[in-house]
Amino acid sequence: MSNQHPEPNDSGVSRPNRATLSVIIVAMNEAHDIRDCLESVRGLAMETIVFDSGSTDGTPALCRELGARVFETDWPGDGPQKNRALAQATGDWVLCLDADERVGDELRREIERLLDQGATHAAFSTPRRSSFCGQFMKHSGWWPDRIVRLFRRGSARFTDVRTHTHPVIDGTTGTFNGPIVHIAIGxxxxxxxxxxxxxxxxxxxxxxxxxxxxxxxxxxxxxxxxxxxxxxxxxxxxxxxxxxxxxxxxxxxxxxxxxxxxxxxxxxx
Structure with a gap:
C-alpha cells in the first residue's frame, strides 16, 4: 500500500483505506497527568474514550476540552472498568493507556505503519519505560517491562480483577520496539x-x-x-x-x- 496519503488531522480523521484506532483510558483525579497522555495520541487516534470514576480535580472537564468522550461512573475495579471502556470503542484497533502513560515518538511511528499497512497479528506488545521519583529506571524489573496494550477490537477482553488487569488475546501477538513512556511514581x-x-x-x-x-x-x-x-x-x-x-x-x-x-x-x- 502506498504511504502517499494526507496526514490525519487533529481530530483523528484517518487517511483513505487506513485502519482506525480507539484509545481507552480509565482515570480518577488525573488532571496533573492526563493532558500529556491525550496529547501524545492526538492525530493518531480516531477517538479517545475516558472512563472517570469520581474525580474531584476537574479531570472530566479537562478531557472533554481535549476532545475525549468522557463517561463518569463508579469504580468496579480495574478489569471491569477497562472492559466498560472497551465496549464503547469503535475503532479497528484499540490502545489502552493509563493516565500517567504517553505514546513515545518511535511507538507512534510503528502504530502509524500498522494502521496504514495492516497486520496478521491480533495484538502487539511494547516495552514500557518507567520513571521513579524523576529517574527512568534501567533495571529493577522496570525495563523493558513488555506489556500488551494494543490489539484488534474484538480480539481481546481484560481479566476481571480489581488491580493490574491484562488483556486476554484471541490470536497471535507481535512486537513493537518503541516504548510507552510511563511517569509511574512522581x-x-x-x-x-x-x-x-x-x-x-x-x-x-x-x-x-x-x-x-x-x-x-x-x-x-x-x-x-x-x-x-x-x-x-x-x-x-x-x-x-x-x-x-x-x-x-x-x-x-x-x-x-x-x-x-x-x-x-x-x-x-
Missing amino acids: DLHEALDKANSYSTSGALTMAEGGKRSSLGKAIGKGIWAFLRTYVLRRGFLDGRMGFMLAVANAEGTYYRYAKLALLNDRHAS
Missing part, C-alpha cells in the same frame, strides 16, 4: 499512596480467591520483594533510586499480605 508521597491503595485492592482480590496469610508470611513476602527487586533484578545498578524502589516494593508487598491476614481474621471471627 515522589515518595505518591509511592506511599499507591502502596496503600494497591495493597488494599490486592488483599481484597486474594481474599475473594480464598488465599490466606499471616504476619510471618507478610514479613517473608516483603523481604523477598526487596531481594528480587534490588538483587535478582539488579536494582542496585539504578543507584539510590533502585534501593528506594526496592524498599517501596517491599512495603507494598508486606502491607498486601498483612491486610490479607487481617481480612482472614475478620472472616474467621
Whole structure:
C-alpha cells in the first residue's frame, strides 16, 4: 500500500483505506497527568474514550476540552472498568493507556505503519519505560517491562480483577520496539499512596480467591520483594533510586499480605 496519503488531522480523521484506532483510558483525579497522555495520541487516534470514576480535580472537564468522550461512573475495579471502556470503542484497533502513560515518538511511528499497512497479528506488545521519583529506571524489573496494550477490537477482553488487569488475546501477538513512556511514581508521597491503595485492592482480590496469610508470611513476602527487586533484578545498578524502589516494593508487598491476614481474621471471627 502506498504511504502517499494526507496526514490525519487533529481530530483523528484517518487517511483513505487506513485502519482506525480507539484509545481507552480509565482515570480518577488525573488532571496533573492526563493532558500529556491525550496529547501524545492526538492525530493518531480516531477517538479517545475516558472512563472517570469520581474525580474531584476537574479531570472530566479537562478531557472533554481535549476532545475525549468522557463517561463518569463508579469504580468496579480495574478489569471491569477497562472492559466498560472497551465496549464503547469503535475503532479497528484499540490502545489502552493509563493516565500517567504517553505514546513515545518511535511507538507512534510503528502504530502509524500498522494502521496504514495492516497486520496478521491480533495484538502487539511494547516495552514500557518507567520513571521513579524523576529517574527512568534501567533495571529493577522496570525495563523493558513488555506489556500488551494494543490489539484488534474484538480480539481481546481484560481479566476481571480489581488491580493490574491484562488483556486476554484471541490470536497471535507481535512486537513493537518503541516504548510507552510511563511517569509511574512522581515522589515518595505518591509511592506511599499507591502502596496503600494497591495493597488494599490486592488483599481484597486474594481474599475473594480464598488465599490466606499471616504476619510471618507478610514479613517473608516483603523481604523477598526487596531481594528480587534490588538483587535478582539488579536494582542496585539504578543507584539510590533502585534501593528506594526496592524498599517501596517491599512495603507494598508486606502491607498486601498483612491486610490479607487481617481480612482472614475478620472472616474467621
